[in-house]
Every structure is written in C-alpha cells, then in structure tokens.
Amino acid sequence: MVQAALNGLSKNDLYLFNEGSSYHSYRFMGAHPVRVDGIEGVRFTVWAPNAATVRVIGGFNNWNGSKHRMKRIGKTGIYSLFISDINEGELYKYEIVTSEGTVIRKADPYAFFAERRPNTASVVTQLGGYEWEDADWYAKKREKPAYSNPLLIYEVHAGSWKIKGKEDFYTYDELSDELIPYVANMGYTHIELMPISEHPLDQSWGYQITGFYGVTSRYGSPKQLMRFVDKCHQHDIGVILDWVPGHFCKDDHGLRMFDGTPLFEGPDAKRAEKPLWGTLSFDFGRSEVISFLISNAIYWMDVFHMDGLRVDAVASMINLHMDKPPEMFTFNYFGGSDNLDALRFLKKLNETVFHYYPDTLMLAEDSSAWPAVTAPTYKGGLGFNFKWNMGWMNDMLRYMALDPPERAHHHHLITFSLLYAFSENFVLPLSHDEVVHGKCSLLNKMPGTYEEKFAQLRLFYGFWMTHPGKKLLFMGSEWGQFDEWKDGDMLDWMVLEYDTHRTMHHYVKSLNGFYLNQPSLWERDSNPDCFEWIDVHNAAQSVISFIRRGNSDFSVIVANFSGNNYYDYRIGVPEPGLYSSIINSNDTQFGGTDTQLHPFYSSESIAWHGHNQSISLHLPPFTFLLLNLDPGDTH
CATH class of the missing domain: 2.60.40.1180 (Golgi alpha-mannosidase II)
Incomplete structure (x- = not known):
C-alpha cells in the first residue's frame, strides 16, 4: 500500500521531510507534472497528518473530489495522488475532511502559482525550461565578497513604483523594461523586492502570506519573474527578496488549522498568536515546519536565482513576549523569554543557505539587542552576514527632526552609533517602514523652511553614505518625495518637474556614483x-x-x-x-x-x-x- 502511494516519490525524501532536513522539499511536495508508468499527469503531495481524508478538487473534476481521494503514505502524515490527463494551468485545492468530520478547502502550501486575488485556488505550474543567461554575474559575485565591496540597495514595492491605474500593476516584464535601467543609471548595486509571495491583501504589502512558494499573480508569472532577475544580473544588479518566515495570515484557504488542527502554527495559542499583527507564528519546534521554511529559502535561490534574503521581524521571532500582553506570555525550558526553537531555526537556516550558496546575502531585520547576529554559528552567532542597524536609523531620524538650535543638546544621537558600529556587519536602512503611517516622508521629517528641508536632507544623505555600514534607500526617497508612501498609488514622479526635486535626484545619483568609486567608504566597513x-x-x-x-x-x-x-x-x-x-x-x-x-x-x-x-x-x-x-x- 505504501509503495502504491509513492507515485515516484523517494522514501528518503519523505523521511528527511519528517525529520526536518529536507532542504529541497519543493521538488516533491505540491503539484508536479510528471510521467508515471509512461502516463503523463500531475502528482499531488501534501502534508496533513491529522486529516481523516484528503481529496484533490479542481476544474478537471468540477470541484468534486469523490474520485480523487489521496492515499496516505504510511506514518509520514503525507498524502499523494497521481491524476492522469491533466496539465499545467489546472486550478486545484485540497479538500480535507478533519478528524471531527468537518470539510475544509485549502490552497496548496507548496503551490508555485495561484489565481489572482480575491480568488484563491492554486495553479499547476511547471517551473523548468527557462534558459538563464547570468553565468557572468555568478562569476563576478565569487570574485567580489560583499563585506569589502559596495552594497547600495534600492528597496522597491512592485505594486507602487509605477502603476498603469488603480490595481493595474506593472508586470515583471514591464518592470524589467523600466525599473532595471533606472536602477542601473542611478548606480544601485541591488534591488530589494518587498515580499512577492502570494498574499490576499494588497495593504499587507506582502508581509501576511498564504502561499510562501507562490510568485504573486498580481505582477505576472514565475517565468516573468525569472526573466526580471536574469535581466537584473545582466545589468550587474543583484536581487534581494524580503522574506517573511516569522508569521502567516489567518485566511481560511491558507495555513491556519491546515488539517483541522494547529499544524503550522503549533498547539499553544498563546505562543502562536501575534495579536498586534492579527497573524500566527510558525511552530519552529516542529521538524516538518523547518523543512517547509528552509526549503522555501533555498527555493528562491534555486529556482529564481535570488542573491539574498532580507529576513523580516527577527526580533519578533526570537522573543516570546514581543508585542504581547502579559497574559499571553509563555516561557522557554529555562524560564526565559527567548524562543529557543526560533534561534535554532535561524542558525540552521543560515548554515544551510551558506552551504548551498556561499555568496548569498542573508540580512537580519532585527531591532533587538541580541548579540552576534552576524557572527558564524560555530562562534555562537546566528549566522547572518548582515544586520539592519535600527539603532542608528532611529537615533538619526530623531536627531534630524529636532529644531537646529536643539541639536546641540542631543549631540550623542549622531555619535553614539560609532560605539557599536563594528559589533556587527551593518546595513544602514532608510526603508519603507520610516515613511508610512503618519511618520512623514524623509524630506518632511526635516524642520524649517522649504529650502532648509532640502538642504538638511542632502546633509543627512551625505552623513548616511559616509557612516560605516552598507546602504539601503526606499524608492522615492532619492528625489525627496514630500508625501509619505501611499501603497495604493504610484510614486510622485511628477515632482521631478520641479527644480528642487530634480536637483535632489541629481545629488543622490552623484552621491551613489561617488560611493561606488571610493574604496574608503566600503573597503573596510567591518573593521x-x-x-x-x-x-x-x-x-x-x-x-x-x-x-x-x-x-x-x-x-x-x-x-x-x-x-x-x-x-x-x-x-x-x-x-x-x-x-x-x-x-x-x-x-x-x-x-x-x-x-x-x-x-x-x-x-x-x-x-x-x-x-x-x-x-x-x-x-x-x-x-x-x-x-x-x-x-x-x-x-
């Protein structure tokens, strides 16, 4: 019976998945067009250990899974089914009968593509066949270690850099035609894409995900994203993906209570709930969840040639009490608030990524004071190679917002960062988080007259560029956008018709160019x-x-x-x-x-x-x- 259910699956792969060491589980989990016994079709495989029954439903069976009941593979908790005569492009879901007899319908956790929201079905997708042309880029990466070379990142939200109309987004191909030449002309070394995994709500900016393996259909297909990354590499631009392993959203078709039980989120509601965000934390102590997440990180590098991951909300992952009221506090084995499972996960994540991709950028978005975030795991560190310097950012934005006569009384805000600037390998972020929700744009944080605002922003950018640490700037900040970021509209490109914004744009481009050509600003950044x-x-x-x-x-x-x-x-x-x-x-x-x-x-x-x-x-x-x-x- 077990052998019959395998449909070409490897017993070793299934063992490693259960054991927490399957780092390429996307290759066999989910929906894969395959040939079994000479017959073409699609093999569906899903982890649902507490389900009573799992069926595949889709357009090919009129959403009636009575004839497509999946077979359970031994004690693995994994179900699989090969369905002949269906191909790429088919819509599908898993229909799960819980142990209590309730019927729920779920999108595939490993789906590579999905219907465009508000529809929620997964789409059978073949990822192979794209011919990459970025071998030269990989050779250059090996020759230019990130620590001793310039790193100048342009942070982009693909849904609002430019748009054609309300919810009429640029495709990855259209972004290739416009964003890549713009970034190259401005001198940035990398683009950081805010999350592009499938998510139901535009206003979450991609940080509340339902499909961790799905390239969001808002902007086009997986092959289009491959072309975008490939063209970036051909223009000597790296691509970093904003990656969100800390939590997931509660939408019914997603991971929450996937088989009728708390599976991905773990059984302790106090630990699983993230009340501030209305989401659920992953259960970092469950081996199958570790296989799911680490495989996802490797997937973006294997399949889409991503050059790095900016790992979101590390502080929230490693602190059991963060953003929770006291009545929701839980404690670790030693009675403390450190999430020991999350710490083990992050170390294993970085060890695995660097094993397969030694030249990758792994950037921790971490607001905590946790030590040795960028130290190797064998030295007791978390194993990232860069960390966002949130302390510098907060101090400097507070300082710049002061009336100039008051700055003399807060001089420590511009000097304190040098006491710890070399304790980690830092990136100095001026990110989207600082220009939303009433925080004002960077330009509008500056006090004084219209002209003084521009003068102080130029001053601030000069100090930012010459302070030790790599650099990240959010889109629109390069010309001094007056309004804060509006995620539903495109950037205020029209302001470049005004001299003040046009000359600011010219200043940032000039500053970027000088940075790239001045080794004193990056050659020994960590020394x-x-x-x-x-x-x-x-x-x-x-x-x-x-x-x-x-x-x-x-x-x-x-x-x-x-x-x-x-x-x-x-x-x-x-x-x-x-x-x-x-x-x-x-x-x-x-x-x-x-x-x-x-x-x-x-x-x-x-x-x-x-x-x-x-x-x-x-x-x-x-x-x-x-x-x-x-x-x-x-x-």
Whole structure:
C-alpha cells in the first residue's frame, strides 16, 4: 500500500521531510507534472497528518473530489495522488475532511502559482525550461565578497513604483523594461523586492502570506519573474527578496488549522498568536515546519536565482513576549523569554543557505539587542552576514527632526552609533517602514523652511553614505518625495518637474556614483580601523568631522548640522597636501546656495585636533563636505 502511494516519490525524501532536513522539499511536495508508468499527469503531495481524508478538487473534476481521494503514505502524515490527463494551468485545492468530520478547502502550501486575488485556488505550474543567461554575474559575485565591496540597495514595492491605474500593476516584464535601467543609471548595486509571495491583501504589502512558494499573480508569472532577475544580473544588479518566515495570515484557504488542527502554527495559542499583527507564528519546534521554511529559502535561490534574503521581524521571532500582553506570555525550558526553537531555526537556516550558496546575502531585520547576529554559528552567532542597524536609523531620524538650535543638546544621537558600529556587519536602512503611517516622508521629517528641508536632507544623505555600514534607500526617497508612501498609488514622479526635486535626484545619483568609486567608504566597513574621529565633541556648533579609510586611501568628512554659517572653520587632517572638495551638498547643481565653492583646500602646518596639519573651511548652514587628498599634489 505504501509503495502504491509513492507515485515516484523517494522514501528518503519523505523521511528527511519528517525529520526536518529536507532542504529541497519543493521538488516533491505540491503539484508536479510528471510521467508515471509512461502516463503523463500531475502528482499531488501534501502534508496533513491529522486529516481523516484528503481529496484533490479542481476544474478537471468540477470541484468534486469523490474520485480523487489521496492515499496516505504510511506514518509520514503525507498524502499523494497521481491524476492522469491533466496539465499545467489546472486550478486545484485540497479538500480535507478533519478528524471531527468537518470539510475544509485549502490552497496548496507548496503551490508555485495561484489565481489572482480575491480568488484563491492554486495553479499547476511547471517551473523548468527557462534558459538563464547570468553565468557572468555568478562569476563576478565569487570574485567580489560583499563585506569589502559596495552594497547600495534600492528597496522597491512592485505594486507602487509605477502603476498603469488603480490595481493595474506593472508586470515583471514591464518592470524589467523600466525599473532595471533606472536602477542601473542611478548606480544601485541591488534591488530589494518587498515580499512577492502570494498574499490576499494588497495593504499587507506582502508581509501576511498564504502561499510562501507562490510568485504573486498580481505582477505576472514565475517565468516573468525569472526573466526580471536574469535581466537584473545582466545589468550587474543583484536581487534581494524580503522574506517573511516569522508569521502567516489567518485566511481560511491558507495555513491556519491546515488539517483541522494547529499544524503550522503549533498547539499553544498563546505562543502562536501575534495579536498586534492579527497573524500566527510558525511552530519552529516542529521538524516538518523547518523543512517547509528552509526549503522555501533555498527555493528562491534555486529556482529564481535570488542573491539574498532580507529576513523580516527577527526580533519578533526570537522573543516570546514581543508585542504581547502579559497574559499571553509563555516561557522557554529555562524560564526565559527567548524562543529557543526560533534561534535554532535561524542558525540552521543560515548554515544551510551558506552551504548551498556561499555568496548569498542573508540580512537580519532585527531591532533587538541580541548579540552576534552576524557572527558564524560555530562562534555562537546566528549566522547572518548582515544586520539592519535600527539603532542608528532611529537615533538619526530623531536627531534630524529636532529644531537646529536643539541639536546641540542631543549631540550623542549622531555619535553614539560609532560605539557599536563594528559589533556587527551593518546595513544602514532608510526603508519603507520610516515613511508610512503618519511618520512623514524623509524630506518632511526635516524642520524649517522649504529650502532648509532640502538642504538638511542632502546633509543627512551625505552623513548616511559616509557612516560605516552598507546602504539601503526606499524608492522615492532619492528625489525627496514630500508625501509619505501611499501603497495604493504610484510614486510622485511628477515632482521631478520641479527644480528642487530634480536637483535632489541629481545629488543622490552623484552621491551613489561617488560611493561606488571610493574604496574608503566600503573597503573596510567591518573593521574599526576604517573610521577615525577628527572632532566628535563639537556639540555647541553641531558640527562633526571624521576620516574614512580604505586599504590605501582616505576621505575627510565634515558635516554642519546647524543653521549657522561658520567661516574659517579649522579641522586637523592626517597628511599634508591639497584637499579636493569632491562632494559639497550646498553646491548649486544640487539645489544649494553656495555660488563661490572652494574646490581645493591647502593644508597648513598648524596643529589641530591631534594632527600636525590642518585646513580652514567655510561651512554654510546644513552642509556636508567630503574631501580627498589630491594624489598629484607635491605640497
């Protein structure tokens, strides 16, 4: 009986799935067009251990599964059925009779595609056959480790970067034609796609998922997504996927109570419920759930050539009490609030991903103070290679929102991050989370007049680009969008008709280009030797100055966060010579007011800030300067 139910399935695969070590379970779970005993058809396989009966229903049987009852495979909890004479494109669901006799209909947890919402059926989909042309990209990745190279990420919501009308989205192919050239022209190294797994509600932005393996049908087919990623790689752009293993939504056709029992979410409602989000946490202590999730991570790299995953809500995964009232608190074996199962899962996830894809980016979106998030697991870490620096982001946005005279009293907000900047491998995120729900756009967080808002945003971007850590910017922020992000509309592209926004756009592009070509800003990002304060203590004038060092070059950075004009502002410099002004945020080409720029500053033998040499600068209000020693100078 067991042998009859296998339909070409491997007993070893099923064992590993149950054991929690099947890292390619998408290859046999779900719906797969196959040939069995010379007959073409589709093999359906699903995990529903507590079901009384499981049937396949679809358009091919008029949604009546009486003739398509699945066979249970021994004690695995897995059901399978081969149905002949059906092909790719068929709609289907699983009809499950629970142990209590209730009949429920569920989408396939492993479906590769689904009907467009609000419809919820899964679609039989063949993933093979796409001819990739990105071998050169993979060779370049091997030659350019992320730690010691520029990483400049453009975060994109595919449903609102550009649209053709209300809920009339660009397809992946149309995004290929417009988004990729735009990103390449702006100088970004990577696109980060907000979640594109199948989800029922547009307003969840993809963070509340029903189909973890399904490429959302809002924007086209899986093959179109493959073409999009392939074209990104051909333009030397990597693609990072925002991945959400922490929770799933409660829609009836999804994972909740999948076989009539709490299967994916676990039996303890206090632990499973995420009341703030109205979702359910995965049961990270269940081996089959681990196979499901780790296989999903590998799936996006195997099938779609994703270059990395930004793992959402790590803090919520590892803390049993986060965002829960005291009456919902649960405790681990030792009486603490750490989710030990989630911690084991994250370590296993990263070990597995790096085993198969050593050059992958695994970025933790983690707001906790958990130590060693980016340390290897063999050293006691969680095994990610980058972590979002939420502390820096929160401090800096709080600081920039202050009235300039108040900044002198909060100087620590711009300096504190350097006390821990090298404790992890950080990405400095200016993400979608900071420009929604009444938080204002980045531009509108800046105080002051219309012109002062733009000047301060340019200043802020300059400091962001030169602070240690890799970079991430949310779409629309590159031209200083005034309105906060509206997920149902496209970005305010029309503002580029105005000089202030157009020059801001030009400034960000110029800043990006300089970053890419300046090794001092990324070559030693994770090494404390890459950074040296010139003057960290000038709170009274709200000015900071520091040095960034690469392997063989250095840059001098000065930032005036005050509204005051400082003449003859002297800073110490590490070497004698002529210092070129490479970036001046107050340049008129960037929308500034400085018409008498100083392209060069000659050092003098005046000891200052612990250096034997110094230069004297003019610092207009809200100005960022980046200076390089002229290599041809023989001063």
